[in-house]
Amino acid sequence: MTPMTSIIVIAVLAVIAVYISWRAGRLDRLHARVEAARFALDAALVRRSSIALELAASGLLDPATSLLLAGAAHDARSAESARELPESDLTRALRAVFSQPDFRALLAVREGAEELLTELESASHQVFLARKFYNDAVAATQAARRRWLARLLRLAGRAPCPEFFEIDDSLAPAGETGGPTADLPHLTS
Amino acid sequence: MRVGLVCPYAWEVPGGVREHVSGLAEALMDLGHEVSVIAPADEDADVPPYVVPAGRAVPVPYNGSVARLSFGFLSASRVRRWLKDGDFDVLHVHEPAAPSLSLLACWVADGPIVATMHAAMPRSRALHAAQPILASALEKISGRIAVAEAARSTLVEHLGGDAVLIPNGINVSKFEKAEPLPGFPGTGGTLGFLGRMDEPRKGLDILLEAFSLLAPERPGLRLLVAGRGDPDEALAQVRPDCRDRVVLLGQVSDADRVRMLHSVDVFCAPNTGGESFGYVLVEAMASGAPIVASDIDAFRQVLRGGAAGELFETGSPEALAAAAGRLLDDPAHRAALAAAASAAVREFDWSVVARDVVRVYQAVAPAAGRVAVAL
Numbered sequence: 061m062t063p064m065t066s067i068i069v070i071a072v073l074a075v076i077a078v079y080i081s082w083r084a085g086r087l088d089r090l091h092a093r094v095e096a097a098r099f100a101l102d103a104a105l106v107r108r109s110s111i112a113l114e115l116a117a118s119g120l121l122d123p124a125t126s127l128l129l130a131g132a133a134h135d136a137r138s139a140e141s142a143r144e145l146p147e148s149d150l151t152r153a154l155r156a157v158f159s160q161p162d163f164r165a166l167l168a169v170r171e172g173a174e175e176l177l178t179e180l181e182s183a184s185h186q187v188f189l190a191r192k193f194y195n196d197a198v199a200a201t202q203a204a205r206r207r208w209l210a211r212l213l214r215l216a217g218r219a220p221c222p223e224f225f226e227i228d229d230s231l232a233p234a235g236e237t238g239g240p241t242a243d244l245p246h247l248t249s
Numbered sequence: 250m251r252v253g254l255v256c257p258y259a260w261e262v263p264g265g266v267r268e269h270v271s272g273l274a275e276a277l278m279d280l281g282h283e284v285s286v287i288a289p290a291d292e293d294a295d296v297p298p299y300v301v302p303a304g305r306a307v308p309v310p311y312n313g314s315v316a317r318l319s320f321g322f323l324s325a326s327r328v329r330r331w332l333k334d335g336d337f338d339v340l341h342v343h344e345p346a347a348p349s350l351s352l353l354a355c356w357v358a359d360g361p362i363v364a365t366m367h368a369a370m371p372r373s374r375a376l377h378a379a380q381p382i383l384a385s386a387l388e389k390i391s392g393r394i395a396v397a398e399a400a401r402s403t404l405v406e407h408l409g410g411d412a413v414l415i416p417n418g419i420n421v422s423k424f425e426k427a428e429p430l431p432g433f434p435g436t437g438g439t440l441g442f443l444g445r446m447d448e449p450r451k452g453l454d455i456l457l458e459a460f461s462l463l464a465p466e467r468p469g470l471r472l473l474v475a476g477r478g479d480p481d482e483a484l485a486q487v488r489p490d491c492r493d494r495v496v497l498l499g500q501v502s503d504a505d506r507v508r509m510l511h512s513v514d515v516f517c518a519p520n521t522g523g524e525s526f527g528y529v530l531v532e533a534m535a536s537g538a539p540i541v542a543s544d545i546d547a548f549r550q551v552l553r554g555g556a557a558g559e560l561f562e563t564g565s566p567e568a569l570a571a572a573a574g575r576l577l578d579d580p581a582h583r584a585a586l587a588a589a590a591s592a593a594v595r596e597f598d599w600s601v602v603a604r605d606v607v608r609v610y611q612a613v614a615p616a617a618g619r620v621a622v623a624l
Binding site: 116127130 | 353382
């Protein structure tokens with residue numbers, strides 16, 4: 061081997077090593093992004109169920125609505141595994157509560173109601189956004205992990221493969237879909 | 250008496266509580282009382298004249314499934330108006346711990362309130378979370394009734410206090426007479442089963458095994474099964490050469506259910522547990538079917554310790570086969586059991602059960618005045 065070919069071989073190997081470590085670093089960053097997004101999503105879910113419980117216990121609502129909301133919020137907050145179902149149920153309960161005819165108008169006269177409802181509505185938006193960003197990060201990570209180089213060299217190491225979080229978080233009342241504001245739905249129009 | 254009944258679940262949807270409320274309402278009217286029922290239903294829904302619709306029920310996740318309930322201020326104001334118009338001597342709410350009309354009625358009413366607890370509720374922690382919300386409405390109830398021991402213990406554990414036990418009623422006359430299904434019971438003997446095929450606690454597998462033991466020696470014996478579930482899965486548990494003698498009806502209408510009960514020589518209830526009362530038994534008794542049932546608490550009580558039906562060791566196909574075989578061979582004993590069952594079942598007839606309920610009304614009403622609208 062001439063010195064020239066050795067230099068070329070070493071250079072090629074060095075380039076490959078740099079590329080692999082860059083890919084591994086990228087995968088690592090993607091996993092970190094998923095983790096951060098998951099943290100934000102968990103926080104948003106906990107905030108939503110806490111405010112729902114607060115509204116249920118506030119005495120502003122009638123007892124049947126309160127009980128419905130308290131049950132759904134409690135189930136969502138206390139679920140450890142399989143959180144998707146109780147969180148979806150909480151969304152459905154919130155939707156049923158907020159879509160009562162004249163719900164906001166009837167509550168407007170009560171002190172403190174408007175603040176709580178606005179807070180709950182914003183918490184629901186946060187869930188919607190956090191879940192969107194989390195699933196986005198999961199999709200990117202899964203795609204990166206599926207590449208042949210990543211699989212061949214196990215670039216992801218022992219990091220568990222992140223999974224999508226699928227819940228019903230649409231806040232438009234049943235029957236109304238889409239529209240230009242579909243990405244930022246409101247509990248009441 | 251003027252009685253106001255509150256049903257928390259949608260009137261249009263068949264279900265245990267709704268059946269109970271309509272059965273009780275009709276029995277109370279037969280006894281000469283004036284009755285009005287408020288229930289979630291559309292304004293223009295086709296309901297009996299004694300039912301006042303409280304507006305459309307909303308489907309919401311509740312207790313692990315979807316229930317159709319009425320809640321909110323508008324429903325509350327409808328209940329208030331109904332109370333005002335009704336001017337009742339006693340208000341009787343059903344399942345007041347469900348987030349629906351019954352709870353709202355407790356909230357807006359004052360005076361003599363009676364409540365009936367139906368379900369055993371396993372969600373104790375959620376109930377605990379909602380305790381303060383429930384407490385203020387439920388503490389107005391002056392007389393509590395539970396339809397079964399399980400419902401009573403839920404009440405005692407979660408909400409405190411006690412309740413009198415008054416079982417669910419049935420309309421015995423609806424079961425007494427029916428045309429058997431074509432070709433039944435036949436001459437070779439017919440065993441019968443009613444209940445979900447895929448619910449292990451209903452015990453169909455025990456009966457299928459017992460049938461496989463009996464069928465080879467009795468070439469004419471057949472088995473009639475009514476209930477939801479996978480037919481292939483059920484048949485796989487029967488001896489291959491006897492499968493053509495098992496007739497699976499699937500889920501049947503109320504009318505066919507009664508006809509089915511009149512089509513059997515021996516009705517089998519091989520349940521292994523999970524029954525708080527014994528509805529299928531009570532229906533079979535009202536239909537005059539000779540019964541073989543597992544020796545579980547609920548069944549022993551309903552069958553008067555074995556006087557109104559044979560009891561066999563719970564979970565044993567051999568014991569079931571032996572008991573059913575003895576009955577198939579002894580028409581006189583079958584007739585005697587059927588007669589005893591028909592007599593014993595009278596105590597579950599609405600006419601009798603409603604009288605017990607009225608006694609609760611009478612115990613509560615004089616002390617508490619009339620039902621008034623609070624707030």
